Amino acid sequence: MGMDIGQSRGIVERYLRRCVTYSDASIKRKIARGEDAAEIARWQAYREFTAYSAEEISAGVLDSWLTDDDFDSQPGSSPLLGGETVSIDLAGLDHTSRRNWLAGLLMPRPVVLIATTSRSGVENLAPMSSVNVVSNSPALLALALSVDIEDRPRDTLVNLREAGVGAAATIFVLPADYDSAQAVVDTAAPLSEEESEWDLVNGEPPLLTGALAAIDCSLVELHPLPAGASGTLVILSANSILIPDGVGSDSLPSKLFQIGFNSLGPGPDERAWRHNLDSPD
Structure with a gap:
């Protein structure tokens, strides 16, 4: 046998x-x-x-x-936003469904890319690993934005603060692959105010085609962090989710995580692949 x-x-x-x-x-x-x-x-x-x-x-x-089946050189590739997509209105879901979607996309904390637009119209894209679900009903997310390695407020924070309540932000959840890991490294590098990180990745605003999902958000509140911390707590309303057609909250592909402070990978297993970060944040 x-x-x-x-x-x-x-x-x-x-x-x-x-x-x-x-x-x-x-x-x-x-x-x-x-x-x-x-x-x-x-x-x-x-x-x-x-x-x-x-x-x-x-x-x-x-x-x-x-098996003896026909050879497929690209088996089981993750469904991405570059194909057919479905938009899910989070307000229209019941509490359990909304909770399952948010938990499936954002827990444990993955590394994501967050897209915002500056007052002058420059499209920014920045990696973050501090996104958390703080409420399922209503759907609210929180993230902490500090200064960059040159002690400047991050473009993401500047863009949201200048646009005010209701400012748009899109959170792109990334697949656990080397292309996504490299995109995180590339978009983390400081650029001038006139340059866009979108020029460094595959995709054009508003869609990062290599992402697993996109969470469309709007700014609710900004709060300075206490105890002298150089950062700001950002509260976002999660309004809708864009996912590849056919994907459910219980069938999401493996996401990209930050492992410790200096590497990226698919999870905490020490035997798994790692992509080192040159400049730990």
């Missing part, structure tokens, strides 16, 4: 996890011996790719590769 898909998946995943463990040990040895940095970087790239493959095997994304 042949193996079922679960057994096949387990064997391949175990092999890949062992490759990751072996790679970690090899990288440590090479660093200790002072070997060539380029060679170490190649091993690190192999390690990250193998860890990512193990995650996909574990999640069942590559199940078609473990």
Whole structure:
């Protein structure tokens, strides 16, 4: 009797996890011996790719590769906003449905990109990991905005403050992939007031086509953080959600998370792939 898909998946995943463990040990040895940095970087790239493959095997994304079915070079790709979409009016949902959607998209805290527009019309896009659901009925979100590495108020805060109550903001929830991780790194870099982070990503305002979902929000209140903290608490009303057609609150693909202060990945599993942040926030 042949193996079922679960057994096949387990064997391949175990092999890949062992490759990751072996790679970690090899990288440590090479660093200790002072070997060539380029060679170490190649091993690190192999390690990250193998860890990512193990995650996909574990999640069942590559199940078609473990059978005799026709080979699909891009199996199980996440539904994204670049395809057919559906808009959900949060006010029209019952409490449980609204809670499930908000929790599914924003808990545990993912790294998101938040889009706002400046008074002069510049479209800004900024990574954040402080978004929280603070109320399900009505649907309210909160995030803390501090100063940037140059001690300037963040463009997101400036844009919301200048536009006032009702100012529009869109929260893009990101899939756990390297493109999204790189988009977070790219949009975190300081730009001049005349430049737009949208020029650094795939997509054009108002739609980030590589996102899993978009939460359209409006500003409710701004509150300075207490105890001398250099930041502002922002309260947003979550008005609607844009999702790929066919996706439910219980079937959302893996989201991108900030792991500690200096890396991004699909979750807290130390064996999973990581994308390092050059400038921890």
